[in-house]
Amino acid sequence: MNQKLTMGVLGLGEGRSIISAVLNSRYWELGNICDLNEALCQERCQEFHFDKYTTSYEEMLADENIDVIGIYTPDQLHAEHIKMALEAGKHVICTKPLMVSLDQANELLRIQERTKKLVFVGQSSRYFEPMRRQRKDFEQGKNGDLLTLEAHYISDSRWFLERAWSRKAGFSWMYNFMIHAVDLAAWYLPEIEEVYGIGSVSENTRVYGLEVPDTMKFLLKDSSGRFASVTGVYAAPTLGSAVQQNISCTLRGTKGISQAGYPKLKYYTNFEPLQKTAELQTFDDLHDYYFRFEQENHHAGEYQNYIEYFAECLQKGKKPLPDLREGIHTLAVMEAMERSLQTQNVARVPDVLRDYKL
Ligand SMILES: NC(=O)c1ccc[n+]([C@@H]2O[C@H](COP(=O)([O-])OP(=O)(O)OC[C@H]3O[C@@H](n4cnc5c(N)ncnc54)[C@H](O)[C@@H]3O)[C@@H](O)[C@H]2O)c1
Incomplete structure (x- = not known):
């Protein structure tokens, strides 16, 4: 440029x-x-x-x-x-x-x-190294046809509620945290139509004066019948990221499987010709690129990746994604998820889009 x-x-x-x-x-x-x-x-x-x-x-x-x-x-x-x-x-x-x-x-x-x-x-979670590699392999067809995917974002994030604005109307664990996992699911299944989920509010959230679900599981189904499961738990102890990644995305396809995770930058694959055990790629050399500040919970490498992607799109006359429309569609999936929690029934994304005249 x-x-x-x-x-x-x-x-x-x-x-x-x-x-x-x-x-x-x-x-x-x-x-x-x-x-x-x-x-x-x-x-x-x-x-x-x-x-x-x-x-x-x-x-x-x-x-x-x-x-x-x-x-x-x-x-x-x-x-x-x-x-x-x-x-x-x-x-x-x-x-x-x-x-x-x-x-x-x-x-x-x-x-x-x-x-x-x-x-x-x-x-940002699309731009961590394992998630970038996973997307590239998927686009090259290494997974074959996608059958299902599992995404989660699980963290004990009670510390986040120290911010005054996170205890005010408009904050929710789903919109602020779980969106990372929902976005990964919607990236691979862009035509999610139906959602069903269960959620609960724990005492650990209520003590902050908030009444928003902190423990949630959903199934999201697209127009062709493929489905994703998405899990979020935010106000309870975790096993720690050495045992279970905070964010994880597993793609299961007809030809292979891949799993990308954060904050431990690990990428597991088993593509044809299939092996007994998945291959693991780690990115230790990139640790300091991603985590520039005092702790692993504050990071910048993925931000660098996305602003450079944005600049390259401008250079090539391409639209950087997710754009406003794609972002709004992900929010429509989350509104359907909220409706499903309220009605304890399946909710449809097209109904949300129609209700907002989108
Ligand atoms: N991985 C990620 O992508 C990621 C991680 C953390 C936070 N976030 C997002 O970043 C946003 C900020 O989160 P945070 O943790 O930094 O919160 P924060 O409260 O630490 O920072 C927000 C800042 O905005 C300032 N501010 C508020 N209103 C303003 C105004 N009108 N003009 C100028 N400044 C104003 C506040 O003074 C404050 O310093 C949130 O939307 C959060 O979801 C994203």
Whole structure:
């Protein structure tokens, strides 16, 4: 690319990862960083030897040098912040979840159509090394025809509820956490039509004043009858990632099986000619690329992968995916999942799309 893209980063908690990604990329430049918390702005400036910040989103949007806004604010604010960026003539990279409901989906689609700017959803788990390899093998046909897949995101994430916004309306374990597993399932089965699930709220979530399911299992079925199982458990002890990966995706096909996981960067495959035991690929040499900060729960390599994918798409005139439409479809699957929990019955994604006129 002849000219670098310039990013403005909004929200400097998880935004730390994208700052690191931008500063380490030959495709990107950092235009500005923004947070309402001025002390955090200063902390990030010091950490990254950057000499500019603002506490006003409007001020950052008014900067004509900025091409793309990276949004890492609380879930409930994403829709509004995307809207403001599009209206200011910026492309958008927004972390998951794209929104906390489909109420503003149509409005955003209309604004995007009018402004002709891109909205890319930063579904980071697609961009870990094992998940990237798994996708490549799948696209090369090594799994054969996909029969079924199992995805899970299991973590004891009670620590996340220390954030004030995570105890407010609009936060849910499903939209903030389980979306990683749902997105992986929908990536391989893009035409999910029916969902059925069971969920419960434990005391461990209730003590935070929240009444959102923290323990959930779903079956998702597509139009051709293929199905996925998706599991999420967020407020209970786990075995630890050495025993069970936090995020895992297993693809079972007619010719082979593959399993990709995070945070231990491990990729198991058994493709034809089949072996008794799966082959394991590890990516120890990439550990420090993915995990740049003090612990494995804060990471940046996959962010670097997705901003570079975004830049390469722009260079080739391709649309970076998941885009606004794909992100909205995943939210429609999750709304159907919520309906299934409420009715204890099968819920249909086309009904959700019809109800929101999507
Ligand atoms: N793997 C992933 O993809 C991943 C991981 C962690 C968090 N996230 C997402 O990142 C987002 C932020 O999570 P977090 O853990 O950093 O939360 P956080 O509370 O630590 O950070 C949010 C920041 O946004 C700032 N903010 C709020 N409103 C603002 C406004 N109007 N203008 C400027 N700044 C504003 C806050 O001051 C705060 O510093 C969430 O949507 C979360 O789902 C994604």
